[in-house]
Amino acid sequence: MSKIQCEHIIKVLNEHGIKYERSASMANYSTFRSGGRAALLVLPQSLSQLTVVLEACSALPSENILVIGKGSNLLFCEDEWNGVVICTVGINSVTCEGNFVFADCGASISKICACAERNALSGLEFAYGIPGSCGGAVFMNAGAYGGQISDVLSFSEYYDIKNHKTVRLTGIENDFSYRHSFYADNPDCVVIRAGFELCDGNSEEIHMKMSEYMARRKEKQPLDMPSAGSVFKRPPNAFAGALIEQCGLKGTRIGDAEVSTKHAGFIVNCGNASFGDICSLIERVKAEVLEKTGVALECEVRLIRNGSV
């Protein structure tokens, strides 16, 4: 992104009263509490502000625009990332109509689950406790305890930055597979809203199921430490955490990055872990697991570097 492009975007943001931060520390916007800065961070507070921002950025190359939600599955490089990060958490309306829950891109998964519970709608309980947003969950096809977003997504709506239009995809058109969606292959398409189709249920039972899943998370996961959840995707017929533990890597540390002693699939930030510390630890774990078990682990956490997103 050139200086001129950045100044043009800031002019548009000022004209529309849209919040932004220059040279923003992305550690503040990532659950890892680590990572470098981004040249420009924009915080739209409504879908119409989001459209203005995306239009203002439309001349930028795709690798200079990144839309994020809660930052619970990403880590920014140490060098200042030369692009515009658009954080959607201010756009977070959730409504219910019949068996459908509709959510804006920045709505937290817990808010969506709470709406489903209030309206006695069952199907999203598995997602309770995933600390992401609607957009991030659709992008990642987030899942847990045998469920995934693709099971309940009726549609997603996206804004196509290059073609300047809004498009609706039915569930099947989202091209979902394990931790993958249409959006992973189409960086110019930004999830703006989604609809979830749920079944009639009982609020008390839904509440109990969600509490049980949360209790399991608290028991098994290092929720008191900054992290981005499971670092690696689940390899076929195995669990990344079990393989890492089997290789004796629990507690392995580089700088302030540590393979969690509670759940080996997590890397936690014990203080001031840098992007470099975390990446080196990821590479060390991958190399040892490959050598000792023959399994090639694949990173689930998105590592954001200049020149790629």
Ligand SMILES: Cc1cc2nc3c(=O)[nH]c(=O)nc-3n(C[C@H](O)[C@H](O)[C@H](O)COP(=O)(O)OP(=O)(O)OC[C@H]3O[C@@H](n4cnc5c(N)ncnc54)[C@H](O)[C@@H]3O)c2cc1C
């Ligand atoms: C403690 C902990 C536990 C976790 N447990 C689980 C779990 O059980 N299951 C699971 O699947 N994940 C889990 N995660 C990972 C993470 O919460 C999910 O992947 C979540 O869906 C990411 O949402 P987010 O809003 O934080 O996305 P971000 O981290 O902000 O972004 C992730 C990716 O989605 C893209 N994105 C975000 N919003 C949009 C949008 N509106 N349009 C287009 N692209 C977008 C970003 O560009 C980025 O590539 C866990 C993480 C933590 C920290």
